[in-house]
Amino acid sequence: SGHPCGRFSLTGTFTRKRFPDFDGNFTDEDITIQSGQLWLSLIYPLVLREEFQGIASFRTGGEGTPQSRGEGTLTHSLIRQWVAEDKGAK
Numbered sequence: 001s002g003h004p005c006g007r008f009s010l011t012g013t014f015t016r017k018r019f020p021d022f023d024g025n026f027t028d029e030d031i032t033i034q035s036g037q038l039w040l041s042l043i044y045p046l047v048l049r050e051e052f053q054g055i056a057s058f059r060t061g062g063e064g065t066p067q068s069r070g071e072g073t074l075t076h077s078l079i080r081q082w083v084a085e086d087k088g089a090k
Helices: none
Strands: 005-020 026-041 047-062 065-079
Antiparallel strands (some): 005 026, 047 065
C-alpha cells in the first residue's frame, strides 16, 4: 500500500516451554516454519505483514493434571494497517 518495506524470507524451528494457555494449564509447543515471509517497515519499528506455513505440535497438562497432545499443519497470515497520526489536526 505504498509504505516502504523490506521483505525477508523466514524458515526455522522454535520451542516454547511451560507457557500458560487460556485455561491456566501449562503448554509446551514446537513450531517448524517451512516457508514464510515478513514485511518490515523501513520508517517505523514494526512488522507490517507476516505470512508462514509450517507444522505445530503441543503438549498440555501433565504432573497430575489431564494431558492432551496435538499436531498439525499451520497457516498464519497477519496484515497491519499503519496510519500516521496528524498532530496538527483538531
